[in-house]
Amino acid sequence: MAAQIFHDAEVDLAHRARWWSGRVAVYGALAFWALICLFPIYWTVTTSFKMAPDVMKGNMIPFWDYTPKWLGWRSLGLSPDTIGAQSTVRDEFLKRFMNSVITSVSASGLAVILGSLAAYGLSRFSYRFGFMRNSDISFFFLSQLILPPVVLALPFLVLYKELALLDTRIGLVLLYTLTVLPIVIWIMRDQFAGIPTELEEAALVDGLSIWGAFATIVMPIALPGMVAAFILSLVLTWNEYFFAALLTSTHANTLPVMVASQTGSQGISWWSMAALSFAAILPLIVIGVALERFIIKGMAAGAVK
């Protein structure tokens, strides 16, 4: 074989080495952070299949250093051998689960409806409520974001007691709606501002009323934004703990409250704790993986103008 005639110059070779080391560093950093993000979830899943000795020994890899058992899931009544039978624990869990679903979905839905309407109005018309102009009204809504929950918690405790709304789902729904409303308005204002008014003008010329134009022309265009706002609200309300811990006791408990109150008399049974935690975070993991696009869209809405 003849000697190679065309060589890479020394400089180019050095350049390629630098490129390779750069790649390795980038992927190393990415993999490292992915590990940090995913390991706790992995730990939760695997722990839910462990037995006491496995937990104590700190075994980590299923089938290799321990045999998975359904212990954790049995304590929730969700293992294969108990799923068919009556189980009070499972009923309890399902009740909490449904509470969480109902409160978070209806609060997010209500917030998206109220917030979208308000954001649309503010982006299209100029209002005067007393001394308040559009910018003041916007600020009035958005300033609610600063309000820490703790300021409202105790007054609401007293008010709800008087109104017999303590420990009811409707009470939680109202409060959760309030907490996510500013975020919804923030996202939706941005969405509507990006829709040209000519569209509605054309619709109005064609004889639709304002509300008709909103429902048939604007809503479909803004739908991705509304979905983003809805999902972001869903994440926040599903995970909410503070209000739920204060304002509910037996009937309207949500999952986070159930998770937090799982300390038995003989220490913590980590396997059932892990199973319960995993059941509590699973819906959002699914949503996060499936609808990641919308979540990112929602969070990016306010960032970039």
Place this chain on the structure above:
Amino acid sequence: MSAGDLLHTVTNDNLSAQRVALGRWLVRGSAAILVLVAAAQGAQVAGLRDFGFANWRPTLYAYALWSVCLCWGQVLMRGEQGKRVLFVLPAVLFVLSMAVLPLIFGLGIAFSDWNLASPTGRKFNGLANLAQMWADPFYWNALKNMVWYVLAILPEYAIAFALALLLNAEIRARKFFRVAFLLPLMLSPVAVSWMVGKSMMEIRFGPLARLARWAGWDSPSFFGSPEMARFMIMAMDAWTFIPFMMIMILAGLQAIPREVQEAARVDGASGWRGFWEVTFPLMLPVSLTAILIRIIFKLKLADIIINVTAGGPGGATDSVTSFIFREYRDRSNVGYGTLLAMVYLVLIVIAMTILMKLADRWMRPKY
């Protein structure tokens, strides 16, 4: 028709006098019902006469009725203009009744001694709560901790920025990494505090403790010393919220036109200098927005603290929210807790106003 509308409409409202009258009658009638019911309930509470109300629900229903009639009345009375008001009015009414009224009500509670468990009920005690607060070392300690917690946002921001840069680089499997990096934000803080704070940091078998032992820390204790415990809380909170800042910064990075960086590279600013002199200044507005929102969320920090350390050791990890939560749980004194929260709110509003003014000044272009 007011000037300044983005969407101009020309409609001829032929509102009949009947319709306007009906609208007015609806609003006034429902308001009268509300006043009547509230007065009746007030009279019962005052002990004047027993109407047989079990709770304040009737007033709530009357209030809801009045709200609906008010919205409906707008359309009846003002036609096209009313339909526009209808977009904003429900949200305004909602926030007014859910945030502003309870805040005013809370102000009343804040200056009283009210133990929900005791039968004596509410006693106005003037500024006694304020004096008690002034002498409460734990509250000041919690406020001091909040300063630490807020300062922890700066390293969080640095990490989030680095991650956003990584995700914005030319990499494969970008979607996988984006989803993986986003996941911590989706997890419930309560589950995180149990599975990470209590299980993974368990001294005997937790994987983090084993890692620490392997790294040469003989007896790892994550919540033993005050500094360490505070750091761990910060780390867990950072873990859940770094994705939030990361996404915002990533969106900002993607909005920077590629030409700008290419131009900078042609001019000889590459790598480190290109970042500091081109990318970072361009990202300043987005960064400030992200940090401000993160501060707002940080000020609500409580779930992790309540579940992992309950404020310990010795109040070293207490945030204001978790402190008030415990204060209420232990003594069920609504009055004092509300006052603490109100003072916190005032401090937050002052601090955020100053911060936003400063941010506004920084964001204004200098050239």
